[in-house]
Amino acid sequence: MDHEDVDGAKRLADIDRRVVVCERCPELRAYCATVAREKKREHRDRPYWGKPVPSFGDPRARLLLVGLAPGAHGSNRTGRPFTGDASGDFLFPALYRAGFASSPRAIDRDDGLTMSDCLITAAGRCAPPKNKPTPQQLNNCFPYLIEEFDALNGLRVAVGLGRIGFDAILRALRAQGYALEPLKPQFGHGVEVIARRKKREIVAIASYHPSRQNTNTGVLTVPMFDAIFTRANALLRKPVLR
Numbered sequence: 001m002d003h004e005d006v007d008g009a010k011r012l013a014d015i016d017r018r019v020v021v022c023e024r025c026p027e028l029r030a031y032c033a034t035v036a037r038e039k040k041r042e043h044r045d046r047p048y049w050g051k052p053v054p055s056f057g058d059p060r061a062r063l064l065l066v067g068l069a070p071g072a073h074g075s076n077r078t079g080r081p082f083t084g085d086a087s088g089d090f091l092f093p094a095l096y097r098a099g100f101a102s103s104p105r106a107i108d109r110d111d112g113l114t115m116s117d118c119l120i121t122a123a124g125r126c127a128p129p130k131n132k133p134t135p136q137q138l139n140n141c142f143p144y145l146i147e148e149f150d151a152l153n154g155l156r157v158a159v160g161l162g163r164i165g166f167d168a169i170l171r172a173l174r175a176q177g178y179a180l181e182p183l184k185p186q187f188g189h190g191v192e193v194i195a196r197r198k199k200r201e202i203v204a205i206a207s208y209h210p211s212r213q214n215t216n217t218g219v220l221t222v223p224m225f226d227a228i229f230t231r232a233n234a235l236l237r238k239p240v241l242r
Helices: 003-020 026-038 086-098 135-151 163-175 212-216 222-237
Strands: 063-067 118-122 157-161 179-181 192-197 200-207
Touching: 003 135, 063 135, 063 163, 086 212, 086 222, 118 135, 135 163, 157 163, 157 222, 163 179, 163 200, 200 222
Parallel strands: 063 118, 063 157, 157 200
Antiparallel strands: 179 192, 192 200
């Protein structure tokens, strides 16, 4: 790693440490602790993470994925984004096919899966009841996302998995002084926004969330999802603006 990469990795590690012990939303901490204590029947013999979930992936990533929030019996159980639930079962095979993940299977934090050139995070870091974080809860988490954007020195592409993830990306880019084109984009699968600040350019891409509700009903199909990461790879191959 060069100096910037080492600095970025240290900053991401520091963000992750602070996320894990975060108490900004006491109501969510209580909910996650209750879920971790009561557990789901199929996981009753396994330990639950039960804390805010940190990011996961390559600290030198040029691709950032932003999801909604941990699932009560997915990431809140495993402690790793999109790991241990149906959404992850759809996401990681796509990342594997695109060359960003070392394996198509994400089981738990100790399964050996690694990421290449990709970091996964979320707009909310604690599992919310009914998968619906409140605006205030998302606001409480937002500074962490800003810090992650700052730490990823080589960031080129950001994919929002679902409307909330996409909106969080656009909000973070605006907060960092990027000019967006189009200025007020509408959410839709495959929608792209170009963000420019001086000589730096980041492309934000919207994707439908790989939730069971979307994948089981055909709202999001494998070819549709693969197209998102094919496009991300194409953008990463383009020359960097100077």
